[in-house]
Amino acid sequence: MNLVKFPVSFKCRISWLDLVRMVNCLLCVKEPSLLFSAPVRFVGCLGSSYLCDTIGRRFTISFSAFFYIIGVIIEITSSTHWVQFAMGRFTAGLGIGALSTSVPMYQSESVPKNIRGAVVSSYQLLITLGIWTAYMINYGTHDAYSNSAQWRIPNGLSALWAIILGTAVLFMPESPRFAYRVGREDEARKNMALLNGVDPYSHLIDAEINEIEVKLAAEREGGDHPWYEIFTGPRMLYRTLLGMVLQAGQQLTGANFFFYYGTTIFKSGGISDSYVTSIILGSVNVVATIGGLWVVKNCGRRKALMVGAAEMFVCMLIYSFVGHFKIQGQVNAQAPGAVLICFTCIYIVGFATTWGPLVWAIVGELYPARYRASCMALATASNWLFNFLISFFTTFITNDIDYYYGLVFAGSLFALFWIVFFFVIETKDRSLEEIDTMYVLHVNPLTSATWSPKSLGAEGVNGVDTDKMFLTKGGKDIKKSEMAGRPMLEHDERMFPETAAGGSAAPENKPEIVNALSFNPYHYARWDEEEDESRMMDYMNICHVNTTTPHHTTPPKRKSQKKSRKQNRKHKNERQTKG
Template identity: 65%
Template sequence: MLTFLAVLLGAIASMGGFIFGYESGQISGFLAMADFLARFGENGQFSAARQGTIVGLLCIGTLVGCLASGWICDRLGRKWTISSAAFFYIIGVVIEVSSEKQWVQFAMGRFTAGMGIGALSTSVPMYQSESVPKNIRGATVASYQLMITLGIWTAYMINWHTEAAFGNSAQWRIPNALSMLWALILGGSILFMPESPRFAYRMGRVEEARNTLARLNGVDPYSKLIDDEVKEIDDKLKADNAQGVAPWYEIFTGPSMLYRTLLGMILQAGQQLTGANFFFYYGTTVFKSTGIENSYITSIILGSVNVGATIGGLWIVKNCGRRKALMAGAAWMFMCFMIYAFVGSFVLDANNPMATPTAGKVLIVFTCLFIVAFATTWGPLVWAVVGEMYPSRYRAPAMAVATASNWLFNFLISFFTTFITNAIHYFYGLVFGGCCLALFFIVYFFMMETKDRSLEEIDTMYTSGVNPRKSAGWKPSVLPADVKVAENKETVPARLMAHDERAFPENPNSKPAMAQNPTQAV
């Protein structure tokens, strides 16, 4: 059953996405504000290098924070890492707000804030995927992307109002300082939530894990549902412990881990290589062809489409398969880019867009269609898929490396887009269109269908070599009684993977299945 605690836990943790979205969304508005230009620009404008550095250093910071967060998550725990990262982010905001004339100080503030955001981008999806019931896990983890879009939209709205209301540094300092409020809300409220039950179990806190699972599922701690889930976790943990302490490089050498680590990195990088930022970059030019000159209005229109589509995307995550949705989204975005690139290059008058209103309208339509495709598929789904791909033994470092690839390409695109578009203009869309086409086939040939499966079932699918193209119909019962997992010395009983929470009614009178503490993994 859907419980209030599960929804609340997912919502509070997703504030990490809101913080990132807000920090990312506000900078485009700052760069156009008169006071910000006067303080940090060069003769009233920004060079491509200075603008790219100010924007891109956030992504470098997130890359560093992301790589460090895996180790921190395994030491402090998931919720304490989230709280610490939120409060660390505030340090970066203080550096930004206190900047007077030195653009380097503001840029380094974004770098510092980025380290906190990077840690959140790993720890939040990890915490959500390990905690909430599997029937809402995809939608809950995908809500991280929804909160990113809400954060971007909120920043657009606040920038629009402060730019019009003030003529001094309050234009950018007020929206900038508000970032601290969102971090305080997350950093404080997450401490009232339970720790990830899977992390607690690995630390030997068996009763805490059992009680948390029961509260999140809305059943008795000793019901059949919880007994079987604890049994799954315990058997996986014993198999992990039998292999000894996992060095970091085992995310590449462990059972089926090279496959999963590279796939996770490609999917996270692919979220950037779909080219969503390209559309936001050229959005102002396109909308000018219909007479909309105010860049803040343009941003709000695009941001509103993004938010509305992402809300619809949560339904897709909950009700449609991961593979079908990602492939459909990639094909849809490929089509949009082909039309966008060729119409923009051969039909639109770039010097005088008002002279080609039909071309402008076509570009606007396909801009919005692209945003809908991204926001309903690759935006939310990548966080869900990567969050459930790895076994608990390797989850923290593998997710950190995968998410780091997202931030690396985020930086590369944000820094070099200005240079590239100045050189090839709308043909830049062909690059992203090609990436979307490649991602379609990567998902088709290599990614498992993981909808409505427990994390332990998903691990078994990868280690037992299930064909991704047939993974949607895979059932644990097709395995022999004991499956010898490829490259793994441990034997995993197939019956443990047959758990389906819909098959087990609440049974408060059941006896506890696990009376002893598990062997602790360090």
């Protein structure tokens, strides 16, 4: 670690390799010693969810950036009082924690789905660029100054990027999904058109707005949604825990171990200058993360995470065994040291192209709108928690098991490979609302890449109101609101305006049409095709929908849901005979 000493009047040893955090700029400073900063950022993450849902994503980013600036000012004006510096770190840490939640959320909700993964992953790219910039500034100030300017200049410069971010984001459009949720429909349509580069009333924007409207209407009909529904909502415990595991897993891959303690590895290979070590690792990290944007855009989430975990697993095994048997206790071990340096760089390439950027993208896509802020805050907080735990315990562990510490991370990578394999669905090129539907319908992660929402429409159903569903008291059952299906049919009305203008079916009869299906979307993925085909045919007979003259007749009375298979097949045969 590179530790810079304060003047004698300030009895405190701290380091100034601060991680620059930003969206499309640099932002903060991340130090090798996170014993104070990481827990504060953990708190900042948790508090950001309320701000994001209250004042919006854009204003939360701006507020958090300027909160960070206040913290930096407190730090660099401290001289003899370590308490003042600590309060500055506390204030800045709250801002960084909030930004680490609000920035990926804002990105994931705003950009078109075909580039969403790459744009959200650019968050990690600019983090790595910030790390590299901090390394270079530290290297320059270390040789140029011998007083407090060594740490005041790097720390003060980090506020410059926060000023740029906090100001520039105010000139950017608000998240269309947030704007629509708070009743600003025209602003949402305008912002979405601006971000997609199309006319506000184009078919693309109409489809996106309709999708958001259907989800929001269904959510409102479902009643109040208290905070604890992030654990009790439909498939929410699954997704909440998955997001936390992925964010914690980003730390448990062991990447920060190399960034924090890479000096020891490079010394064994003959490179003793810790600043040079940092610059080498930072440069590899930046270049590889640029390649990671191509990976997330073209290779998909699941494959990239699994390949990355496998590659890092092999590198960790080599690091552990070569280090333990060839370097530990040896006086001259430059050849094995060169091997460690080589595989450390290969490891960083694997991390920077997969787990580094992709976790931010996946977590930003994982949750429905009404839970997104709270769940992303909790997931990101778990990232900071494990960041702290690794930085705190590494020294104690390596003193006991030396290079075998790499086996701890290898075991984590082995587990993460199978967690992704069995639990993470492929979300490449899908809308946020479509991803929500896939999780609620228990789409198999192994075949999720080929799943298509067209399969729902092919069965006579225009959409699935996943927001209608919530766990009953005790969390053992699923129920829907009484008006389930209304948003689905209102979507039909937009598709067939002539029906709404003068069709034979009155709007108030539309929910009854869906009720005739006896349709429970929660069990949709487990339908028995033969058993339910008769109900689907009833639906088609009721609607008489065709491509030229959409027409709805008054629906018959709802049939009993307890018919046996034999009765269903009998009715089916009768219809075929009449036809």
